[in-house]
Amino acid sequence: MSTNCLSDADVLSAVAEPEEAAEKPAGVFVLDNALTGKDGKHYTELRLREPVVFHTLQAAKVIGKRPSLESVYDSQIDMVCRISSWPKVIVDQLPSRVLDQAIAYLSSFEEDARRGEDEEPECPDSLTLTFSPAIDAVNQSFEEMSLHEPVVAQRRSYKATESKGNFADFIQAQINLVVAVSGWPLAAVLKMPISKFAKASDYLTGFFISGRAIGSSSPQS
Numbered sequence: 001m002s003t004n005c006l007s008d009a010d011v012l013s014a015v016a017e018p019e020e021a022a023e024k025p026a027g028v029f030v031l032d033n034a035l036t037g038k039d040g041k042h043y044t045e046l047r048l049r050e051p052v053v054f055h056t057l058q059a060a061k062v063i064g065k066r067p068s069l070e071s072v073y074d075s076q077i078d079m080v081c082r083i084s085s086w087p088k089v090i091v092d093q094l095p096s097r098v099l100d101q102a103i104a105y106l107s108s109f110e111e112d113a114r115r116g117e118d119e120e121p122e123c124p125d126s127l128t129l130t131f132s133p134a135i136d137a138v139n140q141s142f143e144e145m146s147l148h149e150p151v152v153a154q155r156r157s158y159k160a161t162e163s164k165g166n167f168a169d170f171i172q173a174q175i176n177l178v179v180a181v182s183g184w185p186l187a188a189v190l191k192m193p194i195s196k197f198a199k200a201s202d203y204l205t206g207f208f209i210s211g212r213a214i215g216s217s218s219p220q221s
Contacts, residue, residue: 027105035093043090048083048102050109053175053197054190055079060168067167076103113198121206123149129196137188145182147200149207154180158205174201 024030029046036042062075080102081088091099115121127147134141150158154177161173178200179189189197 029098029102031094031098035090037087037090043086046080046084046086046094046098046102048080048105051079051083051106051194052190053192053194055082056110056194057168057171057175057190058082060166060171063167065166079106109193109195110198113195115202115206121202121209123203123206125149127200127203129200131192131196135188135191137191138185140188142184142188145184145200147181147203150177150181150204155208174205177201177204
């Protein structure tokens with residue numbers, strides 16, 4: 001090709017920066033080898049998103065009254081199935097490291113939002129959480145949640161549910177407390193992103209922690 005036939009774009013392409021490959025969205029896990037269901041459907045991308053309270057409660061129910069390594073693992077698999085809409089028979093065929101990465105991704109939303117075990121709770125008079133997009137439930141849209149210190153009756157109800165012993169009861173106690181103080185309907189709270197719910201629950205239960213007694217290694221409540 002004659003140099004006279006080269007366009008500006010042709011010659012400048014020699015010094016252009018190579019295009020970077022598009023970053024894979026968070027929560028997307030691409031399999032090296034597709035999995036095939038009995039119906040012939042191929043599964044190549046596991047797509048996940050932030051869990052909502054419903055997913056966490058259902059996973060807790062799988063754990064049951066006596067948590068074990070097996071029941072906890074089953075609960076994590078249950079959450080992956082529910083959020084991805086993949087059948088369990090397909091999730092069971094995932095490479096174990098892919099499932100580990102998926103579980104770590106889903107768990108990070110709540111873990112990053114929760115108060116640290118050794119972190120003293122902050123108890124302002126009120127807390128307002130905003131939601132974008134709004135949560136649609138019972139023919140309404142909920143964009144803002146207003147919280148304040150629970151009253152004695154609400155705390156007693158929380159303890160009554162929590163004391164039943166199941167891991168799911170512990171989650172249910174938090175759900176009931178958020179419903180009672182916020183005035184939101186149960187359906188709306190169950191649709192809350194788990195990170196927002198964790199902040200709401202930690203704020204409310206923070207009032208139940210009176211601080212560490214002298215000589216005690218655990219908070220008094």
